[in-house]
Amino acid sequence: MSQPTQTKPHPGVIARPPFIEPGHTFETVTDQIGAIVLDQGVRRGWLLGFTIAFSLLMLLLVALTNLVATGIGIWGINVPVAWGFDIINFVWWIGIGHAGTLISAILLLLRQQWRTSINRFAEAMTLFAVACAGIFPVAHLGRPWLAYWLFPYPNTMAMWPNFRSPLVWDVFAVSTYASVSFMFWFVGLIPDLATLRDRSPSRVGRFVYGLLAMGWRGSALHWHRYETAYLLLAGLSTPLVVSVHTIVSFDFAVSLMPGWHATIFPPYFVAGAIYAGFAMVLTLAIPLRWYYDLEDFITMRHLDNMARVMLATGLVVAYGYMTETFCAWYSASTYEEFMITNRFFGPYNKLYWSLIFCNVIAPQLMWFKKLRLNLGWLFVVSIIVSIGMWLERYIIIVVSLHRDFLPSSWGMYTGTVWDWATFLGTIGLFSSLLFLFIRFLPMISIFEMRTMVPEAKVDESAEAHH
Amino acid sequence: MAEFDNPTALVVAIHKARAAGYRAMDAYSPFPIEEVSEALHIHDRLLPILVFLGGLAGCIGGFALATWTSVVDYPINVGGRPLFSWPSFLPVTFETTVLAAAGTCVLALLALNGLPMPYHPVFNVPQFALATREKFFLCIEATDPRFDREETRRFLETLEPLSVAEVEED
Numbered sequence: 100m101s102q103p104t105q106t107k108p109h110p111g112v113i114a115r116p117p118f119i120e121p122g123h124t125f126e127t128v129t130d131q132i133g134a135i136v137l138d139q140g141v142r143r144g145w146l147l148g149f150t151i152a153f154s155l156l157m158l159l160l161v162a163l164t165n166l167v168a169t170g171i172g173i174w175g176i177n178v179p180v181a182w183g184f185d186i187i188n189f190v191w192w193i194g195i196g197h198a199g200t201l202i203s204a205i206l207l208l209l210r211q212q213w214r215t216s217i218n219r220f221a222e223a224m225t226l227f228a229v230a231c232a233g234i235f236p237v238a239h240l241g242r243p244w245l246a247y248w249l250f251p252y253p254n255t256m257a258m259w260p261n262f263r264s265p266l267v268w269d270v271f272a273v274s275t276y277a278s279v280s281f282m283f284w285f286v287g288l289i290p291d292l293a294t295l296r297d298r299s300p301s302r303v304g305r306f307v308y309g310l311l312a313m314g315w316r317g318s319a320l321h322w323h324r325y326e327t328a329y330l331l332l333a334g335l336s337t338p339l340v341v342s343v344h345t346i347v348s349f350d351f352a353v354s355l356m357p358g359w360h361a362t363i364f365p366p367y368f369v370a371g372a373i374y375a376g377f378a379m380v381l382t383l384a385i386p387l388r389w390y391y392d393l394e395d396f397i398t399m400r401h402l403d404n405m406a407r408v409m410l411a412t413g414l415v416v417a418y419g420y421m422t423e424t425f426c427a428w429y430s431a432s433t434y435e436e437f438m439i440t441n442r443f444f445g446p447y448n449k450l451y452w453s454l455i456f457c458n459v460i461a462p463q464l465m466w467f468k469k470l471r472l473n474l475g476w477l478f479v480v481s482i483i484v485s486i487g488m489w490l491e492r493y494i495i496i497v498v499s500l501h502r503d504f505l506p507s508s509w510g511m512y513t514g515t516v517w518d519w520a521t522f523l524g525t526i527g528l529f530s531s532l533l534f535l536f537i538r539f540l541p542m543i544s545i546f547e548m549r550t551m552v553p554e555a556k557v558d559e560s561a562e563a564h565h
Numbered sequence: 566m567a568e569f570d571n572p573t574a575l576v577v578a579i580h581k582a583r584a585a586g587y588r589a590m591d592a593y594s595p596f597p598i599e600e601v602s603e604a605l606h607i608h609d610r611l612l613p614i615l616v617f618l619g620g621l622a623g624c625i626g627g628f629a630l631a632t633w634t635s636v637v638d639y640p641i642n643v644g645g646r647p648l649f650s651w652p653s654f655l656p657v658t659f660e661t662t663v664l665a666a667a668g669t670c671v672l673a674l675l676a677l678n679g680l681p682m683p684y685h686p687v688f689n690v691p692q693f694a695l696a697t698r699e700k701f702f703l704c705i706e707a708t709d710p711r712f713d714r715e716e717t718r719r720f721l722e723t724l725e726p727l728s729v730a731e732v733e734e735d
Contacts, residue, residue, distance in 0.1 A: 124699070262657055267657070272656065282670075290697070296697075298698065314684070316688070316693075319591060319602050331613065332667055338659075546596045549699075
């Protein structure tokens with residue numbers, strides 16, 4: 100992720116062009132970002148988008164109601180492919196969430212200033228993606244109303260969850276991840292909620308934002324603690340984000356299934372998650388900055404940087420595919436060898452080659468600066484990558500399961516209409532939440548953008564003078 | 566309370582106020598400014614300590630929970646493997662550590678800052694609504710031994726502020 104133009108700045112000096120277009124002051128930054136929430140009202144494009152998203156959300160409701168009423172027989176899962184769309188979508192969604200935490204936490208610790216314009220909505224994206232992800236394993240239980248059995252609590256059955264099982268680790272990892280992401284996001288929001296409270300033209304707005312801002316008033320002592328707390332949360336989220344997808348990969352790697360039982364899985368899953376996440380951030384950022392005139396804040400340099408991160412993580416993922424193939428050959432295990440031949444030439448080979456096209460070949464376009472700076476290409480490539488990452492999970496799960504050790508237990512798998520309805524439904528949930536978020540909360544961190552304004556630097560010569 | 570329109574003026578004003586002997590004061594700004602907390606001599610190290618203790622509690626608690634439930638209270642023999650298979654308890658221990666530390670961090674931040682506090686006297690100053698937008702404030706508190714209603718006002722006016730206002734206490 101190193102940027103040649105971004106070598107370390109000298110302390111106190113802006114060594115490179117700031118990530119905000121010139122001419123902005125504290126007022127313009129505050130007012131322009133705040134106005135999206137406070138003054139613009141409901142815009143037609145927003146309403147249209149929200150209506151579509153909300154209809155898909157209703158589809159999710161129908162699909163889940165039918166699931167609870169009928170049972171998971173409405174899905175395509177069977178024996179041997181007992182993990183289908185549900186686990187594919189779970190891993191896909193939770194992977195998408197990772198870019199948000201990465202942008203907010205790791206780039207904060209690395210003092211990468213370009214995170215500032217994109218961290219807020221990337222974090223929101225994380226939360227909403229994790230919410231979508233959480234639905235799938237719970238629905239997959241078959242008796243989702245008993246999901247609380249997964250948590251350790253003293254019960255009359257005198258039973259405890261098995262702490263040696265990666266599936267229980269997963270419960271802890273995902274619920275911790277959701278909670279910590281929420282806290283990180285909310286703490287980041289508090290000063291901006293205070294801004295909205297002080298600027299809101301309506302009584303209801305002042306009341307609600309005031310309630311959420313909890314009386315924040317920008318006292319120096321408060322800011323001092325706030326910065327410490329924010330850095331600590333970032334420091335805690337950084338290993339957390341790596342651990343979550345590592346643990347998700349243990350769900351597979353700890354088993355003995357050919358195609359799953361691989362030590363490359365943890366790093367390869369983490370890289371894939373960041374890859375998918377950055378693709379999703381780009382997919383969202385490109386239309387948003389255009390629709391809300393945010394070109395001053397989310398500059399081409401931001402998009403360029405994200406495209407580079409996407410390329411770099413894409414190469415790690417490509418390396419993961421190579422390692423899987425190499426290890427299958429080097430292991431000299433019949434089952435592993437067959438698994439790879441089956442991926443290349445078996446019944447799902449079209450999906451495998453589409454995966455290679457989406458995740459390995461298409462992102463190579465990002466080597467070219469012209470294409471990175473071309474919004475159309477960037478948008479198309481990021482969507483291709485999102486599709487590719489979904490296919491990757493399909494390949495890992497379905498192709499490994501459908502041909503296991505005993506030919507007598509082989510089978511095939513296809514998603515049913517209810518599988519697709521649930522998947523589209525979670526896309527509706529994700530986008531509905533996102534639409535509500537950009538309507539009611541500042542999608543760019545206002546107080547952090549203020550620190551990017553040149554005036555925000557304390558003039559040391561004037562200070563020393565007195 | 567004096568109002569300024571840039572961080573440099575605020576920092577200069579704090580230095581002058583300290584030189585004049587004032588100690589009980591607070592500054593308000595729309596974003597965190599390192600120089601301001603330095604100028605005010607803010608040294609608060611409690612939060613990181615609390616976060617560390619919280620993390621430690623989560624770490625011990627998580628590991629103890631996994632160990633006690635799997636070894637003592639509900640032992641399951643899987644293929645003759647040892648009951649105290651501690652490496653497999655580490656993922657859960659790690660997650661509970663992070664969860665407890667992060668939770669402590671947020672609660673400690675709010676508690677130490679005395680939030681939620683919907684009412685605070687500074688909100689009585691009409692200009693103060695701009696403290697979350699673009700203006701910077703220095704407030705000398707009445708608890709300061711050198712505080713004198715008239716003299717402090719005159720002093721604040723020498724700092725070339727945009728305005729000086731009195732904070733109503735009611």
